[in-house]
Amino acid sequence: MDNANMKLTLKVWRQKNAQTPGKFETYKAEAISPDMSFLEMLDVVNESLTVAGQEPIHFDHDCREGICGMCSLYINGRPHGPKRAITTCQLHMRSFEDGQTITIEPWRAAPFPVLKDLAVDRSAFDRIQQAGGYISVNTGGVPDANEIAIPKVIADEAFNSATCIGCGACVAACKNASAMLFVSAKITQLGLLPQGQPERYRRAQTMVAQMDEEGFGNCTNTGACEAECPKEITLTNIATMNNDYFSAKLFRQEEVHEVQHGE
Amino acid sequence: MTLDAKVPEGPLADKWSKHKFNLKLVNPANKRKYDIIVVGTGLAGASAAASLAELGYNVKAFCFQDSPRRAHSIAAQGGINAAKNYRNDGDSVYRLFYDTIKGGDYRAREGNVYRLAENSVHIIDQCVAQGVPFAREYGGMLDNRSFGGAQVSRTFYARGQTGQQLLLGAYSALNRQIHEGKVKMYTRTEMLDVVVVDGKAQGIITRNLKTGEIDTHTGHAVLLCTGGYGNVFYLSTNAIGSNVTAAWRAHKRGAYFANPCYTQIHPTCIPVTGTHQSKLTLMSESLRNDGRVWAPKTVETAEKLRKGQLKASDIKEEDRDYFLERKYPAFGNLVPRDVASRNAKEMADEHRGVGASGFAVFLDFADAIKRLGEETVRAKYGNLFDMYIQITDENPYKQPMRIYPAVHYTMGGLWVDYNLQTTIPGLYCLGEANFSDHGANRLGASALMQGLSDGYFVIPYTLGDYLATIGPKPIDASHPAFAKTKEDTIAHINKLLALKGNKTVVEYHRELGHIMWEYCGMARTAEGLTKAKGMIAELKADFWKNAIVTGENEEINAALERAGRVADFIELGELMVDDALMRAESCGGHFRLESQTPEGEALRDDENFAFVAAWEFMGENQPERLNKEELVFENVKLTQRSYK
Numbered sequence A: 001m002d003n004a005n006m007k008l009t010l011k012v013w014r015q016k017n018a019q020t021p022g023k024f025e026t027y028k029a030e031a032i033s034p035d036m037s038f039l040e041m042l043d044v045v046n047e048s049l050t051v052a053g054q055e056p057i058h059f060d061h062d063c064r065e066g067i068c069g070m071c072s073l074y075i076n077g078r079p080h081g082p083k084r085a086i087t088t089c090q091l092h093m094r095s096f097e098d099g100q101t102i103t104i105e106p107w108r109a110a111p112f113p114v115l116k117d118l119a120v121d122r123s124a125f126d127r128i129q130q131a132g133g134y135i136s137v138n139t140g141g142v143p144d145a146n147e148i149a150i151p152k153v154i155a156d157e158a159f160n161s162a163t164c165i166g167c168g169a170c171v172a173a174c175k176n177a178s179a180m181l182f183v184s185a186k187i188t189q190l191g192l193l194p195q196g197q198p199e200r201y202r203r204a205q206t207m208v209a210q211m212d213e214e215g216f217g218n219c220t221n222t223g224a225c226e227a228e229c230p231k232e233i234t235l236t237n238i239a240t241m242n243n244d245y246f247s248a249k250l251f252r253q254e255e256v257h258e259v260q261h262g263e
Numbered sequence B: 001m002t003l004d005a006k007v008p009e010g011p012l013a014d015k016w017s018k019h020k021f022n023l024k025l026v027n028p029a030n031k032r033k034y035d036i037i038v039v040g041t042g043l044a045g046a047s048a049a050a051s052l053a054e055l056g057y058n059v060k061a062f063c064f065q066d067s068p069r070r071a072h073s074i075a076a077q078g079g080i081n082a083a084k085n086y087r088n089d090g091d092s093v094y095r096l097f098y099d100t101i102k103g104g105d106y107r108a109r110e111g112n113v114y115r116l117a118e119n120s121v122h123i124i125d126q127c128v129a130q131g132v133p134f135a136r137e138y139g140g141m142l143d144n145r146s147f148g149g150a151q152v153s154r155t156f157y158a159r160g161q162t163g164q165q166l167l168l169g170a171y172s173a174l175n176r177q178i179h180e181g182k183v184k185m186y187t188r189t190e191m192l193d194v195v196v197v198d199g200k201a202q203g204i205i206t207r208n209l210k211t212g213e214i215d216t217h218t219g220h221a222v223l224l225c226t227g228g229y230g231n232v233f234y235l236s237t238n239a240i241g242s243n244v245t246a247a248w249r250a251h252k253r254g255a256y257f258a259n260p261c262y263t264q265i266h267p268t269c270i271p272v273t274g275t276h277q278s279k280l281t282l283m284s285e286s287l288r289n290d291g292r293v294w295a296p297k298t299v300e301t302a303e304k305l306r307k308g309q310l311k312a313s314d315i316k317e318e319d320r321d322y323f324l325e326r327k328y329p330a331f332g333n334l335v336p337r338d339v340a341s342r343n344a345k346e347m348a349d350e351h352r353g354v355g356a357s358g359f360a361v362f363l364d365f366a367d368a369i370k371r372l373g374e375e376t377v378r379a380k381y382g383n384l385f386d387m388y389i390q391i392t393d394e395n396p397y398k399q400p401m402r403i404y405p406a407v408h409y410t411m412g413g414l415w416v417d418y419n420l421q422t423t424i425p426g427l428y429c430l431g432e433a434n435f436s437d438h439g440a441n442r443l444g445a446s447a448l449m450q451g452l453s454d455g456y457f458v459i460p461y462t463l464g465d466y467l468a469t470i471g472p473k474p475i476d477a478s479h480p481a482f483a484k485t486k487e488d489t490i491a492h493i494n495k496l497l498a499l500k501g502n503k504t505v506v507e508y509h510r511e512l513g514h515i516m517w518e519y520c521g522m523a524r525t526a527e528g529l530t531k532a533k534g535m536i537a538e539l540k541a542d543f544w545k546n547a548i549v550t551g552e553n554e555e556i557n558a559a560l561e562r563a564g565r566v567a568d569f570i571e572l573g574e575l576m577v578d579d580a581l582m583r584a585e586s587c588g589g590h591f592r593l594e595s596q597t598p599e600g601e602a603l604r605d606d607e608n609f610a611f612v613a614a615w616e617f618m619g620e621n622q623p624e625r626l627n628k629e630e631l632v633f634e635n636v637k638l639t640q641r642s643y644k
Ligand SMILES: Cc1cc2nc3c(=O)[nH]c(=O)nc-3n(C[C@H](O)[C@H](O)[C@H](O)COP(=O)(O)OP(=O)(O)OC[C@H]3O[C@@H](n4cnc5c(N)ncnc54)[C@H](O)[C@@H]3O)c2cc1C
Pocket: B039, B040, B041, B042, B043, B044, B045, B062, B063, B064, B065, B068, B071, B072, B073, B074, B075, B076, B077, B078, B079, B080, B162, B163, B189, B190, B191, B192, B225, B226, B227, B228, B237, B238, B239, B242, B243, B245, B246, B282, B408, B409, B430, B431, B432, B433, B444, B445, B446, B447, B448, B449, B451
């Protein structure tokens, strides 16, 4: 049943922690089946490293269904590997050839420091969301759901933006390490919906301010983010965000209370 | 200890509102003097943490992922039920209650289930207000679909990504409170034990997954919202990190574990293809709305299909057995999950299964495509089809999908009363981690409902009652129980790190999974379970001798994390087998071969088993003690289930 006969050479970035410089190590991956996902291939390599008394390669992952946004990996120079519109956990070894050499690196961006080997710290994304990526509503005391009528086209558009999984591939793909695709997806989703209107402009201001503070670069319209996004978030989101951001600056500048992240 | 479920007296429809009125309140000015620990930030935890912080409590929230947005809830696909009756098709709170009791095979508490149905209505309102983009109709109103086992259209959905959208809603509410400084979020942090002081939960011990630091946190109450334990089977539809550690360690400190053997097996998953597989992928049950399930009529045809000598499209209509439609004309392909699962397994057992392994049946969209057109089918299920193509390299627009049952959801968990409190005062349990509401066989679209009901609409009321009783005086972290529990945690870690054997932890996990699936899975016998008990005991002894755990504590160490979780799964496995052995009846997803009707349907034994089995830890390697909470049915009559 198992047709596990691919052999590959892996060049993997190994880095003990954020303080220690990293380097590439070469490993052989043997008895690989084309039906394995990329992460399952790494599991197999890790099992053999463990038995040989070596430290397994560390990488982030959880759902392995393409939805949690936890897996990352820069594979042969591309975030999430060679195929369009999928995450690393959904990438299968049949996308590679027997005997191929595969280079595997972590996301490279200053706001995403390496934690260990292939895992990076993406908490900057959370801090941007915390700065205003929400609708301020308390639990309870809300109107009946059908009292807020939303035309299907608008709901669908908002949904398209809402599918961002927060993986950070857009940042990794961008030569400026811009987070605009990610940030604009949330701004667009909430900005399209009637519920999101009251805070629309303020949201754009606070999120963009936090994005800048985290050290993400600017967008120069290269489009690498859109090309590599596993959820096909489009550049039009960035246009919407810019629009809201500048309208806010020009006409609706509001007092934005100081950002405090918990403590 | 007698188990008091604290379900309020009186008519079903008044219980919750009366109870809410009778619960003690915490003075608004005092709320900020209470610290609440919330472990887990999936749907249950994020909604609870946000709602409690909105009320004014100080919340400390924990998750092992790098962000709360990645909790396993994100993966739920199909939808969430609510008794809105927007379709005017006869739905009501009572009907949702009734369907859920029946779907749980009369092994759930009436009071809890009715409250769940009541709250369902508010959940949809809450989520819409947060900006969750549910599917809409052209008129701007919310759309619904029907789900396995239900004859009304009450499932709200957001394409095939309902869990993601609901979680992002709860995550944003949580983010707002983090921003306000009312929630302090600890990511990449794993809770390893509960601190019990004078019989009350007053804190937790955690490991920082980046540095290995072992920390102590105090709180006036601890809420475990840590999800289900389906990964005890190794292969399941759960995320890789889903585990039982928090609940299991709490169990060892005195929280009873209820109905551990109740597992829900989901009929529509992508089948296993090889030993390398790390998880199974669910295909949303909504596919059964339009897909038709079939297997070849004869073993000969099936064999040819398996060998690749025939394609599905070569099989003539009269040579196909649409077994669900044939056996259950009223529900057809929409029979509940356990029925669909068991019937698929039967096909495989009769050697009529398809795919190279023979462990699969077809889910065919040819008729739907003919009737609705490929575009409509694509609009409805496109993302699921894409996922299927990605994983199997087969095109379901051209040939039927192959599906097979897989472990999906665990209905057992920590025992809680009506207030969601465990048998340790001050320790609460919410969402999939508790046992409540689902009984033996959860229907689709109700786990999301329960997680959010617990978090948004139950705990904000019931927690106050306890807090008001203990008063707002600060928790004393210098109590020896804190130091002792921390020492125990460190000793356990060191014991794991000392394992320098010859077999990886993953291998042990895989072996445990085989035992559990084979003997404690879809069909069980006293003989098989007894055998499994011996096998797990051996596996456990071997684990503590021959496992390999690499690395050190003071760094990121995935091997150590996994080892701790697998060690707990092994112990849980033993309890699941004991529970399944004790329950000599069939109910829901738990099918005891010795207990079936002449037609081969699950046969309950209400006389002897209409109770919740709540297990009490009696010490390492000691048999656990069984406590029973009798289930009383005042509103629905217990009847044999029939989907004929
Ligand atoms: C593929 C799939 C599809 C599903 N589809 C549906 C559906 O359509 N409808 C439906 O109703 N249900 C569905 N379910 C079930 C439903 O998704 C789950 O029951 C529900 O999401 C569980 O939510 P939860 O909040 O209880 O736990 P989870 O979302 O699992 O969250 C657990 C949390 O606890 C944390 N945690 C766990 N242990 C620790 C620890 N020791 N220390 C610190 N943190 C810890 C995790 O980090 C996480 O934050 C589906 C399940 C699966 C697997």
